[in-house]
Amino acid sequence: SAVISQKPSRDICQRGTSLTIQCQVDSQVTMMFWYRQQPGQSLTLIATANQGSEATYESGFVIDKFPISRPNLTFSTLTVSNMSPEDSSIYLCSVEVRAPANTGELFFGEGSRLTVL
């Protein structure tokens, strides 16, 4: 498994501002992902954070709105830009851990709950 630390754990933001969420993992991992979970909904993948290169975004998500950095194998940031109330959500960092059995499970951070007023 992996220990994943996310901060902030929650924040209340004003419309039009931007917020950066940090994700720190206690071990080097190959795959890091950012998910969004809107109230009462399941998880939606925003993007795969690639170390040393641009993130790979899923349909419906763009770099200008959700810029992502991953400078090394243990750290990533997600910025939610020019926020609107529709961005109120929980944002989750996750990592894939490949055990010797190559199971490839995802482990999640505690999430960052954003409320945009």
Added chain:
Amino acid sequence: QKEVEQNSGPLSVPEGAIASLNCTYSDRGSQSFFWYRQYSGKSPELIMFIYSNGDKEDGRFTAQLNKASQYVSLLIRDSQPSDSATYLCAVRGWGKLQFGAGTQVVVTP
């Protein structure tokens, strides 16, 4: 059609009974299947994974996979109030993990 489908519930289960959760998926090439438990206000935690057809048991949990029917299930035996949570089915094909909407389970004393 959603790629991973689950009944949203809530599924009400008496304490001590068996909770049965179902999940179907559309991608016939899917190779690995996961069950996550998510308590309210918390992040998902992995409780089971399965790759091969048949049953896999871990404590009070049993995952069942039928690739021909594109169906995966989770049984929770001797349900406890602490099992009250939302259970997310996740399916991996080539690359990313697809999540279902989750089934809310409520275990009643």
